[in-house]
Amino acid sequence: MVTEEGDVLFSEETIRNRVGDLALRISxxxxxxxxxxxxxxxxxxxxxxxxxxxxxxxxxxxxxxxLAAYDRTTTATGAVRLIMDLRTDVRGRHVxxxxxxxxxxxxxxxxxxxxxxxxxxxxxxxxxxxxPARLKMKLQxxxxxxxIPDVWVVGYGLDFxxxxxxxxxxxxxxx
Numbered sequence: 001m002v003t004e005e006g007d008v009l010f011s012e013e014t015i016r017n018r019v020g021d022l023a024l025r026i027s028x029x030x031x032x033x034x035x036x037x038x039x040x041x042x043x044x045x046x047x048x049x050x051x052x053x054x055x056x057x058x059x060x061x062x063x064x065x066x067l068a069a070y071d072r073t074t075t076a077t078g079a080v081r082l083i084m085d086l087r088t089d090v091r092g093r094h095v096x097x098x099x100x101x102x103x104x105x106x107x108x109x110x111x112x113x114x115x116x117x118x119x120x121x122x123x124x125x126x127x128x129x130x131x132p133a134r135l136k137m138k139l140q141x142x143x144x145x146x147x148i149p150d151v152w153v154v155g156y157g158l159d160f161x162x163x164x165x166x167x168x169x170x171x172x173x174x175x
Contacts, residue, residue: 105137
């Protein structure tokens with residue numbers, strides 16, 4: 001069970017500061033765009049996406065997509081399932097995929113293969129966390145919060161078996 005235990009990897013203040021830095025970069029890079037479409041990958045991204053969106057200084061819209069890449073344990077199988085598709089047509093839109101964490105890269109690779117044929121004007125990625133040691137796919141992360149070691153983390157939207165999402169910081173899962 002996920003509790004208040006576990007070592008704090010990133011405090012609330014560290015998270016807030018990094019989200020602010022990312023928002024400044026994204027706002028500058030998309031200052032020429034009429035309406036950036038932020039695509040949140042449910043469920044883990046919801047807190048990060050909300051915080052990031054509120055800090056942007058540019059027009060933006062938000063939509064969500066839900067995918068499953070893990071079973072009920074910590075095992076990434078490589079098989080990604082589409083649970084809920086976007087409601088927004090991305091054709092001709094500048095799209096920013098917002099992910100909580102890039103682990104193996106299977107989910108992000110699947111998303112790119114799903115969205116590219118829909119002809120967005122541009123397609124980039126913002127991930128709050130990345131585990132370089134676990135990557136199986138060669139991926140471009142355009143906006144990255146932090147690289148982390150190969151540990152399971154919870155908090156700030158991230159969970160283990162649907163627990164720990166509401167923690168205000170990011171913690172390692174106790175062994």
